[in-house]
Amino acid sequence: MCCRWTRTRPWRISLPASCWRASRPTRRTTMQLREKFGRPLRLAVIGGGPDSWIGRMHRGAAEMDGWFRVTAGVLSSDPGRSRAAGVAMGLDPQRCYGTVPELLAGERLRQDGVDAVAIMTPNDTHYAYAAAALDAGLDVVGDKPVAHDFAQAQDLVRRTRAQQRLFAIAHGYSAYPMIRHARQLVRDGAIGPVRLVQVEYIQSGLATRVEDGPLTSRLRWIFDPARSGLALVMSAIGCHTQHLACFAAGANVTRVMADVGTLRPGRQVIDHVSALLEFEGGARGTFTVTQAAAGGENDIRLRVYGEAGMMDWSHREASYLKLAMQGEPVRTIGRGDPDLPTGILALGRTPRGHPEGLREAFANIYAEMAQERMARQLGEPVPDFPYPRIEDGAHTMAFIEACLASQACGGWVDVER
Ligand SMILES: NC(=O)c1ccc[n+]([C@@H]2O[C@H](COP(=O)([O-])OP(=O)(O)OC[C@H]3O[C@@H](n4cnc5c(N)ncnc54)[C@H](O)[C@@H]3O)[C@@H](O)[C@H]2O)c1
Numbered sequence: 001m002c003c004r005w006t007r008t009r010p011w012r013i014s015l016p017a018s019c020w021r022a023s024r025p026t027r028r029t030t031m032q033l034r035e036k037f038g039r040p041l042r043l044a045v046i047g048g049g050p051d052s053w054i055g056r057m058h059r060g061a062a063e064m065d066g067w068f069r070v071t072a073g074v075l076s077s078d079p080g081r082s083r084a085a086g087v088a089m090g091l092d093p094q095r096c097y098g099t100v101p102e103l104l105a106g107e108r109l110r111q112d113g114v115d116a117v118a119i120m121t122p123n124d125t126h127y128a129y130a131a132a133a134l135d136a137g138l139d140v141v142g143d144k145p146v147a148h149d150f151a152q153a154q155d156l157v158r159r160t161r162a163q164q165r166l167f168a169i170a171h172g173y174s175a176y177p178m179i180r181h182a183r184q185l186v187r188d189g190a191i192g193p194v195r196l197v198q199v200e201y202i203q204s205g206l207a208t209r210v211e212d213g214p215l216t217s218r219l220r221w222i223f224d225p226a227r228s229g230l231a232l233v234m235s236a237i238g239c240h241t242q243h244l245a246c247f248a249a250g251a252n253v254t255r256v257m258a259d260v261g262t263l264r265p266g267r268q269v270i271d272h273v274s275a276l277l278e279f280e281g282g283a284r285g286t287f288t289v290t291q292a293a294a295g296g297e298n299d300i301r302l303r304v305y306g307e308a309g310m311m312d313w314s315h316r317e318a319s320y321l322k323l324a325m326q327g328e329p330v331r332t333i334g335r336g337d338p339d340l341p342t343g344i345l346a347l348g349r350t351p352r353g354h355p356e357g358l359r360e361a362f363a364n365i366y367a368e369m370a371q372e373r374m375a376r377q378l379g380e381p382v383p384d385f386p387y388p389r390i391e392d393g394a395h396t397m398a399f400i401e402a403c404l405a406s407q408a409c410g411g412w413v414d415v416e417r
Pocket of ligand 1: 046047048049050051052053054055074075076077120121122123125143144145170171172217218235236
């Protein structure tokens with residue numbers, strides 16, 4: 001039934017109507033929500049000082065559409081430097097705190113206290129800061145990995161639910177409009193039942209022996225496994241990669257058989273993981289991540305094969321999605337194509353052909369979480385947004401543990417649920 005050339009619009013493959021209808025709120029309805037709420041949400045940033053690139057990314061994305069205003073922060077593990085950095089950033093000096101406990105206590109006393117925190121500190125602090133923020137009644141945007149292990153991540157799931165809070169994860173790649181469209185096409189059955197998922201994330205930052213020095217403060221925590229997590233490459237990019245595959249395929253991983261180790265001989269931290277995957281529903285998959293591939297840049301590629309066709313997405317051309325139905329010409333779908341569903345179009349901000357990137361994708365996560373929060377608070381219908389949540393983070397931690405267990409036993413290992 002699907003995927004024949006239509007007579008009237010030969011450039012458009014005739015996917016089921018549901019693939020093209022509006023599935024999410026449009027810009028107009030979201031503007032009404034914000035007007036009704038009456039103010040932007042107030043956000044405290046934890047980490048992401050002037051020296052970190054991801055701090056600028058979070059702050060810019062949070063404020064991009066006016067859903068959030070960054071109003072408070074703890075920007076360094078050193079209280080003096082933290083306060084100075086906040087002031088230099090233009091925050092109210094009274095809301096530039098030295099530590100996270102000070103921030104939570106200080107904001108609780110204010111009439112205009114923050115609504116949420118965004119956490120972008122070194123990995124070993126994520127769990128404790130997120131738990132404290134949830135217990136203080138705040139929503140959380142957490143960077144990955146959300147915790148040290150599956151048990152801690154499950155605890156964050158419990159706290160989020162017990163406090164009836166929102167917990168978004170900064171998996172920006174899954175918030176690109178074309179990844180959202182790919183996911184919707186899978187859900188609508190456009191390529192049939194998913195049979196194979198191939199995902200890879202290749203970088204070159206560890207292609208040389210940077211650990212031999214000189215070490216910046218960033219490299220010091222990254223090369224300390226007690227601080228960076230169970231497996232360095234998984235904490236850095238493997239989290240994103242597994243989430244992207246599961247998000248697009250609409251299924252979690254049930255079993256893995258993994259090769260976990262180093263491409264660079266003699267290295268003490270894990271810089272490479274390749275794995276065979278089995279997904280819910282039986283689809284098979286391959287997964288490769290490394291930060292030690294010389295010449296690599298930030299190369300992410302995702303291919304999802306169904307019974308009737310496949311989709312191909314590359315981060316190098318993030319605004320385009322290739323759709324190839326069996327026996328039919330390949331179609332390239334572009335962000336901003338006029339016949340896309342309005343909900344997908346609303347994830348872009350500039351007319352088609354104008355480059356958008358990771359910052360806008362991050363902004364989509366912030367925008368969705370803010371809309372959910374505002375709708376809840378106003379008693380309005382709560383939109384069902386697909387932004388990454390703490391439950392996804394828990395699955396990621398279980399996936400990482402299963403990869404390590406598979407390496408240890410040399411066989412297939414179930415991913416805990
Ligand atoms: N989502 C993404 O795409 C993405 C990309 C890069 C980094 N990250 C994540 O962001 C986090 C930070 O990575 P980075 O590369 O920016 O590290 P970084 O070391 O460059 O920066 C860390 C920042 O946090 C501050 N900081 C350190 N300890 C702190 C504390 N206890 N309290 C408050 N501030 C503190 C530091 O002063 C610094 O400004 C990591 O968890 C990493 O996984 C996510």
